Amino acid sequence: MNEESIQRLGETLRDCTSALLASVEAPVEFVADGEIEGAQHDIAATLGFMSEPVRGALVITAHQGVMRALLPQELRGGEVTDAQVCDWAGEFANQLLGRLKNQLLRFGVTLGISTPSVVTGHAIHHRTRPKIITLCSAFRHADGSLQAFLDAMVVDGFELVEEGDAGLQEGELEFF
Amino acid sequence: MGKKILVVDDSATVRQQVGLALSQAGFEIVEAVDGVDGYDTIQRTPGIAMVICDVNMPRLNGIEMLQKVKEDPRFATIPVVMLTTEGQPGLIEKAKQAGAKGWIVKPFKAALLIAAAKKLTA
Numbered sequence: 001m002n003e004e005s006i007q008r009l010g011e012t013l014r015d016c017t018s019a020l021l022a023s024v025e026a027p028v029e030f031v032a033d034g035e036i037e038g039a040q041h042d043i044a045a046t047l048g049f050m051s052e053p054v055r056g057a058l059v060i061t062a063h064q065g066v067m068r069a070l071l072p073q074e075l076r077g078g079e080v081t082d083a084q085v086c087d088w089a090g091e092f093a094n095q096l097l098g099r100l101k102n103q104l105l106r107f108g109v110t111l112g113i114s115t116p117s118v119v120t121g122h123a124i125h126h127r128t129r130p131k132i133i134t135l136c137s138a139f140r141h142a143d144g145s146l147q148a149f150l151d152a153m154v155v156d157g158f159e160l161v162e163e164g165d166a167g168l169q170e171g172e173l174e175f176f
Numbered sequence: 177m178g179k180k181i182l183v184v185d186d187s188a189t190v191r192q193q194v195g196l197a198l199s200q201a202g203f204e205i206v207e208a209v210d211g212v213d214g215y216d217t218i219q220r221t222p223g224i225a226m227v228i229c230d231v232n233m234p235r236l237n238g239i240e241m242l243q244k245v246k247e248d249p250r251f252a253t254i255p256v257v258m259l260t261t262e263g264q265p266g267l268i269e270k271a272k273q274a275g276a277k278g279w280i281v282k283p284f285k286a287a288l289l290i291a292a293a294k295k296l297t298a
Contacts, residue, residue, distance in 0.1 A: 023283050072193045074286070084189060091187040094232065095282055098261020102281075105264060115186065115234050167263025173280045173288050175295075176272045 005160040006133060008107075009152065014137040016099040017148045020092070021139060023170065026070050028146070031138040036145050039138075041124045043067055043086065045093035048114040049101070053158040056132065056151040058097045060089065061124050063144025067092065070146075082120075090116035096148060102167035107160045178202040179225040179297045184214035184241065185259070186233045190282070194228060194259070197286035198293055211236025215244050218251050225297045228289070231260035231267065239270055246275035255296040259284060 001009075010033055021028045041061040048057045067089045068080055075084075094116050101111045126149045128134045135150045168174060181203045183194045188209075195205040206221055208214035210233040218224055227245065231238035238258055245251045257278040258271050268279050277296055280288065 020283075072189065072283070074196055075189065075192060087187055088189045091189055094187070095261050098232075098263070098282065101261075102263040110264060110266070113232060115232060167265060168268060168279065168281050169263065170261075170281045170283060171285055171288070172263075173278060173292060174268065175278045175292075176276060 001133065001154045002159055005158075006135070008160045009133070009150065010135045010137075012100060012103050013135050013148060013150050016096060016103060017137045017139065019170070020096050020099055021070070021146075024070050025073055026141065028066075028070075028139045028141045031140050031145070033135070033137055035126070035136050035147060036138045036140075039125075039145055039147065040122075041145070041147070042122060043089050043118065043120050044124045044126075045089040045116050045118045047093055047097050047116045049097060049111040051109050051111045052155070054109060054111075054152050054154045056153055058093060058100065059126055059149040059151065060093045060096065060146065061126055061149070062089070062146035064120070065143030066141045066146050069141055069143050086118045086120065090118045099170060100150070102169075105167045106162050106164055108163045109160075178204045180204045180206055180221070180223050181293060181297070182206045182208060182214065182217055182221070182224050182227045184208045184211065184217075184227065184233070184238065185230040186210050187230075190230070190259075194284075194289065197289055201290040201293065203293060203297075210234050211238060211241030211244075214241050218245060218254070224251075224254055226293060227254055227256040228259050228293075229256055231258055231262050231271075239267065239274060242271060242274045242276055257292055257296065259289075
């Protein structure tokens with residue numbers, strides 16, 4: 001994959017993450033297209049994806065306080081359990097990969113996606129691996145930070161060339 | 177008691193969010209955690225007026241559950257709306273062909289969901 005396609009993929013990751021964060025109406029600030037040094041995150045959520053030209057995983061790492069703050073607004077007021085924060089981290093990653101999937105339709109890529117898995121721990125750190133494209137978008141909130149990583153293995157010669165429309169937009173309803 | 181709506185989603189948070197919106201609008205909510213649980217719940221719960229169903233779920237996904245419901249003459253007339261992160265036209269068409277009444281891409285606005293529920297249970 002050439003630099004232009006990698007940049008396009010990185011922009012798509014950043015835009016989709018920003019849009020999802022905006023939709024939950026939490027005060028989050030974009031930091032960088034890259035990892036925050038020593039972030040010490042304590043929750044991670046991941047989903048795998050697969051298509052003919054590209055396969056890999058989306059990984060979110062964050063401070064649990066941030067995931068708590070990103071809960072749907074109507075659920076923030078009451079008591080929030082750790083189990084609920086974990087469930088939401090998985091759903092948040094699911095919604096982010098859904099957005100990415102819908103945007104990648106523009107480039108003729110149709111992803112199949114897994115269900116999410118969530119991990120909690122101390123100082124969780126995403127490791128990059130050789131021969132895999134890793135992109136990251138980092139965001140900061142008053143309660144900590146959140147990073148979205150996209151690990152992608154791409155078949156030789158595949159480039160992101162716009163050839164169609166994105167899928168149905170988030171928040172839209174279509175009656176049949 | 178309001179009309180009964182079954183919410184099928186593997187995320188407890190989404191079930192809670194949907195349930196809160198619809199119960200405030202006067203609907204009674206029944207929950208299921210995946211397609212298998214959803215189909216079981218339809219069979220053992222009388223009077224379900226509508227189903228709101230995720231697509232990407234373990235065991236039995238939402239499209240597979242929709243197909244089972246529509247193939248069963250006891251439940252074929254229950255309106256089903258898919259509520260999912262998926263916006264892929266091929267999947268939407270598949271759901272339409274299987275008999276779904278609508279498709280909403282998450283995250284949803286409560287007002288939109290309530291309007292859909294009122295329209296389809298009228």
